[in-house]
Amino acid sequence: MKSAPLDRTADPAPASDPTTMKAIIQDSYGAVAGDVLRFGDAPRPVAGDDEVLVRVVAASVDRGTWHVMTGLPYPMRAAGFGMRKPKSPNPGRCLAGVVESFGRQVTGFKPGDEVYGTCSGSFAEYACVKAKRLAPKPANLSFAEAAAAPISGVSALQAIRKADVQPGEKVLVIGASGGVGSFAAQIARAAGAEVTGTARASKTEMVRRLGVDRVIDYTREDFLDGQVRYDVIIDTGGNRELAGLRKALTETGRLVIVGGETDGKWFDALTRTFKSLLLGPFTKQKLLALMSIENSGDLIALKELIESGKVAPAVDRTYPLSETAAAIQYVQDGRAQGKVVIDVEGDLRQ
Numbered sequence: 001m002k003s004a005p006l007d008r009t010a011d012p013a014p015a016s017d018p019t020t021m022k023a024i025i026q027d028s029y030g031a032v033a034g035d036v037l038r039f040g041d042a043p044r045p046v047a048g049d050d051e052v053l054v055r056v057v058a059a060s061v062d063r064g065t066w067h068v069m070t071g072l073p074y075p076m077r078a079a080g081f082g083m084r085k086p087k088s089p090n091p092g093r094c095l096a097g098v099v100e101s102f103g104r105q106v107t108g109f110k111p112g113d114e115v116y117g118t119c120s121g122s123f124a125e126y127a128c129v130k131a132k133r134l135a136p137k138p139a140n141l142s143f144a145e146a147a148a149a150p151i152s153g154v155s156a157l158q159a160i161r162k163a164d165v166q167p168g169e170k171v172l173v174i175g176a177s178g179g180v181g182s183f184a185a186q187i188a189r190a191a192g193a194e195v196t197g198t199a200r201a202s203k204t205e206m207v208r209r210l211g212v213d214r215v216i217d218y219t220r221e222d223f224l225d226g227q228v229r230y231d232v233i234i235d236t237g238g239n240r241e242l243a244g245l246r247k248a249l250t251e252t253g254r255l256v257i258v259g260g261e262t263d264g265k266w267f268d269a270l271t272r273t274f275k276s277l278l279l280g281p282f283t284k285q286k287l288l289a290l291m292s293i294e295n296s297g298d299l300i301a302l303k304e305l306i307e308s309g310k311v312a313p314a315v316d317r318t319y320p321l322s323e324t325a326a327a328i329q330y331v332q333d334g335r336a337q338g339k340v341v342i343d344v345e346g347d348l349r350q
């Protein structure tokens with residue numbers, strides 16, 4: 001494992017068998033990454049008509065990786081991830097890399113372009129990415145930093161947009177030390193808001209470095225006691241009750257529920273969303289839930305924010321591709337500060 005990555009340029013592709021590649025392979029669902037993921041050889045994918053074949057330089061892990069790996073909660077299996085076993089034999093979803101080739105319907109990309117985006121199967125030397133989920137890599141980021149951004153950054157951008165954050169408003173980001181939260185806190189600041197972020201004690205310093213106005217250690221302080229009332233709450237962790245969240249909102253405040261982990265295997269994660277839908281018509285507060293949509297338009301919007309210098313991925317650490325299972329476990333254990341990156345080519349410069 002390596003620590004925080006810096007920069008590297010796009011080297012030529014390594015000489016190897018053009019039909020195979022190194023990849024993480026998953027044959028069955030399971031909750032322990034070390035049990036269900038193995039590092040080995042896999043067929044190199046070929047771009048479909050609307051796809052771009054990307055040589056993956058770096059990938060990243062987020063909470064969603066664990067859900068894809070476990071097929072939990074169960075409803076997501078019916079939603080297309082595979083009923084009995086994973087439809088994709090590789091749970092990686094975010095990447096940054098270099099365009100190798102593309103399908104005949106694809107326009108706007110050429111071999112050698114540096115890109116970032118989302119796909120199915122990014123824990124591999126090559127991945128096929130729908131062109132509509134790909135964009136040019138932010139020019140000021142390393143591949144490792146860029147790989148950290150697509151899902152967490154776009155989800156955060158969509159959450160802030162959904163909340164319609166205005167300059168001068170008080171915004172509370174619950175889970176500012178996490179993947180989505182670290183981006184949301186910065187994007188809210190970039191929108192001119194006064195931002196408070198929550199984190200456990202060991203991560204408050206990291207959240208402070210994001211440039212927030214105030215950090216609350218949620219293990220010591222009840223941030224929903226109503227002493228401070230926020231115009232907007234972006235909730236990415238902890239599954240606080242709706243009543244508590246509403247108490248900390250102004251009379252016309254907006255809540256965006258992004259997520260929060262539960263032990264439940266069915267609909268527990270959606271309970272607050274259902275309640276907010278029922279309550280919605282009876283309150284002046286706006287109780288909203290995010291269902292993020294990965295798309296190149298928002299990847300480009302995120303790239304512009306990043307290139308403006310107002311937002312930067314918070315990368316905690318980098319693991320080699322062969323140690324992807326350990327990276328997923330690190331995130332699952334709640335140890336990550338911001339994002340965890342997979343160094344696919346094995347030589348990201350420090």
Ligand SMILES: NC(=O)c1ccc[n+]([C@@H]2O[C@H](COP(=O)([O-])OP(=O)(O)OC[C@H]3O[C@@H](n4cnc5c(N)ncnc54)[C@H](OP(=O)(O)O)[C@@H]3O)[C@@H](O)[C@H]2O)c1
Pocket residue numbers: 062063064151152155174175176177178179180181198199200203218236237238239257258259260261290291292293331334336338
């Ligand atoms: N709706 C959507 O479209 C969408 C999109 C992306 C992600 N999500 C969901 O959003 C959630 C966050 O994703 P992520 O990738 O950002 O996860 P993550 O990186 O693991 O971050 C989770 C955050 O939650 C905080 N947290 C954990 N327990 C808490 C508690 N009891 N009280 C307050 N904060 C607590 C953590 O703080 P500490 O680490 O400091 O304890 C951390 O900042 C996940 O449930 C994910 O599935 C939803």
